Amino acid sequence: MTARIGVVTFPGSLDDGDAARAARIAGADVVRLWHGDRDLHQVDAVVLPGGFSYGDYLRCGAIARFAPVMESLVDAAREGMPVLGICNGFQILCEAHLLPGALTRNQHLHFRNRDQWLRIEAVKTAWTNTFQPEQDVLIPVKNGEGRYVADAHVLDQLEAEGRVVARYQRGNPNGSQRDIAAITNEAGNVVGIMPHPEHAVEALTGPSLDGLGFFTSVLKHLAGVPA
Amino acid sequence: MPRVVVDVMLKPEILDPQGQAVANALPRLGVSDVSSVRIGRRIEIEFAGEPDLDRAREIADKLLANPVIEDFSIRVADAEDEHP
Numbered sequence: 001m002t003a004r005i006g007v008v009t010f011p012g013s014l015d016d017g018d019a020a021r022a023a024r025i026a027g028a029d030v031v032r033l034w035h036g037d038r039d040l041h042q043v044d045a046v047v048l049p050g051g052f053s054y055g056d057y058l059r060c061g062a063i064a065r066f067a068p069v070m071e072s073l074v075d076a077a078r079e080g081m082p083v084l085g086i087c088n089g090f091q092i093l094c095e096a097h098l099l100p101g102a103l104t105r106n107q108h109l110h111f112r113n114r115d116q117w118l119r120i121e122a123v124k125t126a127w128t129n130t131f132q133p134e135q136d137v138l139i140p141v142k143n144g145e146g147r148y149v150a151d152a153h154v155l156d157q158l159e160a161e162g163r164v165v166a167r168y169q170r171g172n173p174n175g176s177q178r179d180i181a182a183i184t185n186e187a188g189n190v191v192g193i194m195p196h197p198e199h200a201v202e203a204l205t206g207p208s209l210d211g212l213g214f215f216t217s218v219l220k221h222l223a224g225v226p227a
Numbered sequence: 228m229p230r231v232v233v234d235v236m237l238k239p240e241i242l243d244p245q246g247q248a249v250a251n252a253l254p255r256l257g258v259s260d261v262s263s264v265r266i267g268r269r270i271e272i273e274f275a276g277e278p279d280l281d282r283a284r285e286i287a288d289k290l291l292a293n294p295v296i297e298d299f300s301i302r303v304a305d306a307e308d309e310h311p
Contacts, residue, residue, distance in 0.1 A: 059293055066290070095293065102295040109244050149241060149296060175242070 002029045003222040005215075006043035008073075010035040010064045014051035015086065015198060022198040023047065026215030035067040045082040045126070045218050046073055048089025050142075050196055060103060060145050061091030070096060082126035082218050083190045087143055090182075090192030099183055099192045100158070101150030106143070107175025115207040116141035116195050117169040118181050122162050125188040126221040127214045137166075137210035141173050141181075141195040148176040148183070148194070158183055165191055230304040231274070231283040235292045236267035271304065278303050 005028040007020045020030045031043050035053075040046065053064035064070065070092070077083045077098050085093035093099045106112060115138055120131040131137070150158070155178055158164050165182035172179050174194070182193035197211030237243050243265050250264040270291055272283055283301050292299040 058291070062290060062293065094295070100295075102293055104241065104296060105244055107242060107244055109248055147242075151240075 002027070003045065003219050004029045004031050004041075004043045005218070006031045006033040006040060006046040008033045008035060008046060008048055008069055010051070010053035010067060012052040012055055013049050013088070015196065016049040016051070018196075019047045019049040019086065019198040022201045022211060023215050025201050026212055027219055028215065033069055035064070035069050038068040038072045040069070040072050040076060044222050045084070046076070047198075048073075048083065048085040048092050049198070050087030050089060053088055053092065056088075056145075059091075059095070060088060061093075061095040064088075064092045065095040074098060077185075077190050080187060080189050082221060084127050084214060084218070085190075085192040086196055086198060087146070087194055090194055091145070093190060093192045098190050099185055100154045101148055101183070103143075103145055103194070104147045104149050105145045106147050106173075111142070111144040112146070112173040113142040114140070114173065116171075116173055116181075118166040118195060119169050120166050122165040122184060122188075124162075125165060125184045125191050125217075127184075127191040127217050128165055129220055130213045130217045136169060137213070138200065138208040139195045139197050139211050140199045140207065143174060143194055146174040146176065146194040148180040150177065155180075161186070166193060166195075229274075229278045230308070231272045231278045231280065231301060232304050232308060233270040233272065233283060233287045233291055233299055233301050234267060235270065235287070235297050235299045236265065238296060238298055241296045 005023040009016045023030050091103045120135045123131050163184050165184050167179040168181050184191045197214040200206035200208050200211030246264040246266045287299045
């Protein structure tokens with residue numbers, strides 16, 4: 001059976017269309033989810049897309065965290081459902097305490113929008129299992145508040161447990177601590193990534209097809225999970 | 228109506244590039260004796276009835292501040308806080 005991937009739209013989401021398209025290209029059935037609806041409609045995995053949910057008021061992701069859909073999502077994620085938070089979605093996952101740390105304003109204060117090299121370091125997560133260890137990928141990054149911060153103890157723990165999913169290569173676009181671009185939770189089902197894999201899935205519109213690997217990974221992960 | 232004032236500040240160890248940008252602009256005003264600027268956020272809450280500091284603390288802890296990167300303080304507004 002084809003896996004069902006849900007893509008949540010919040011007020012102010014921008015990349016929900018591209019995330020849905022990427023999941024479709026990877027071969028998933030896409031289910032559009034609405035922030036105000038706590039029903040996850042029997043999806044097998046969820047993408048929280050990029051954008052500026054609730055206008056980024058207060059802090060990025062701070063208000064989206066309390067959206068009705070997030071209550072069901074947090075419970076499902078704790079039970080093992082794969083969740084990928086991209087950019088604003090990463091910020092929401094941190095605010096919801098599904099991932100440690102926080103995303104703060106870029107060190108240089110500039111909004112950065114460019115194609116960015118990343119090194120995939122964790123290839124056992126639900127969202128990265130089709131990559132090779134240490135594989136370098138080229139994916140667009142675009143954020144104003146993408147600087148990952150956590151206290152030294154948390155950073156050490158992430159590194160010791162192999163939970164740094166990707167690091168920036170050839171230049172850190174926002175001052176992220178230890179060049180962190182993506183992390184995962186202990187179980188490996190929840191991944192937050194600041195750059196945008198959903199923008200690198202077609203030759204016509206992206207700098208590479210490297211982003212597709214995140215979506216094919218979750219399909220492979222779901223196919224391997226006994227029903 | 229009595230208000231509760233919540234002040235939210237980035238923790239001292241968290242980089243504040245906005246504050247740095249302001250500090251770096253001060254010499255253009257002819258100000259050379261400022262060593263640091265930190266930018267925070269002040270939030271005013273009005274309750275329907277009496278100000279409830281415990282409730283305000285809960286609101287601040289769950290929503291207004293992110294304890295990973297920010298500290299907050301809470302007090303009932305006094306006369307000096309009244310808007311003109």
